[in-house]
Amino acid sequence: MDQANGKGDNGKGHSDEAARIGPNAIIRIAEALERDVGRDGAEKLLQDAGLESYIGNLPSQMVDEREVTRLHQAMRARLGMEHARAIAREAGRTTGDYLLAHRIPRGVQIVLKMLPPSAAARLLFAAISRNAWTFAGGGAFHVLAGTPLRFTIAGGPISRGARSDVPVCDYYAATFERLFRALVSPATTVVEIACEALGDPACVFEVRWA
Template identity: 40%
Template sequence: MALAVSIPSNAVIGPNAVLQTEAALVEAGGRDLAERVFAQAGLSHLLTERPGEMIDEEIPKALFAALFESLPRDEALRIAHRAGELTGAYILHNRIPGAVRTLLKVLPARFAAPLLLSAIQKHAWTFAGSGMCTVRSGAPSRIEIENNPLAMPDCAWHVGVFEVLFGSLVSPKVRVGHDHGPKLAGAPCCFEIAY
C-alpha cells in the first residue's frame, strides 16, 4: 500500500529539529559546543529565544550544515543521530496518543508497523517539512522522502527518529537502513525498516 500526502507549501518543519540538536550538542560537548555550532549557523539567538511553533525549514537546514562544517564527520554524524533519537522520543510522547502507543506495543510487529507508518505520514511535517513523504508497509517497510530538506550524510537525523519510533512501538530488534537510491541529483531519501 503506498500513500502520498502533500505537505503545506510554506516550508515549515517541527521545532524539534533545532531544540533537540541543541540538547544533543550540550550532551556531547557542553554549552560551549552548542554555542559554537549555533554561532557558525548564524542562529545564536535561538539558544535564548527557543522556537515553540513550526519553524522555517531553512533554519534546521543551516544548523545541520554548520554541524558538519564545525566538527569531524564522525562526531557530526553521532550528534545528528542523537538529535534524531531525541526528536523521535518527543514525537513518541507528544504526537502519538497514549492509547495508540499502548495498542502498537501489544500488537505483533506486522500489524503495528502499518499503523505506525500511517501515523508517521500524518505527522510528516514534523520531520519532513516541504519534502514529500510516502510510506509503504511490508517487510521491510519503507519511508521515502522526496526533496528531503534535512538530507545529510547517511541521513543520520532521520535514521535516529525512525529507530526510536519503530524500536519503541514495533520491535526492539528494528534496523533502519538508508540510501539515496541511484546517485542522481534530487534522488529521494529511502529508509528501509526491517524488524
C-alpha cells in the same frame, strides 16, 4: 512528528513559500550539541548557522525548514561528517523519546504494542504519513510496500544541498528507529540505504525487525 497548526497533502509539505517544520529539529540538535561539545561549542554552532536568536531561547513553535538545513550544514563544516552524524543520531533518539512522552497518546501506544509487528508498523506509518510535513517540510514522504518496509523522503531539509560519500539523514533514521523499537518491535533497525547527498533521487530508509 511534531504537533502544530496546518496539514500536509499525501505526505508532502504544505505550500508556504518557506515550509515550516516542528521545533524538535532544532531543539534536540541543540541539546545534543551542548551535551557533546559544551554550551560554548553549541552556541558557536548556532552562530555558524545564523541562529543566534535561539541561544538561550530555543524555539517553541514551528521553524523555517531552512534553519534546519543550515544547522546540519554548520555541524558538518565545524565538526566533520562522522561527528555531525553522531550528534544527529542522538538528537533523533531524543526526538523519539519526546514524541513517545508527549505526542503519541498512551492508549494508542498500548494498542500498537499488542498488535503483530507488521500490523503495528502499518498503523504507525499511516499516522506518521498524515503529519509528515511536520518533519519533512517542503519535501515529500512516502511509504513503499514490500518486505522489508521502506520509506522515502525527497527534498527534505537535512540532505538539501549536501554532498557526501555517506548518507547524512541520521536524525530521521534514529527518530524512526526509536519509535519502532518502542511501538512495533524492540529488534527494529532503521538504515538509510540511499541519500540525496549521495546523488540519489530520494533518501530511502529500510525498516527491519527480524
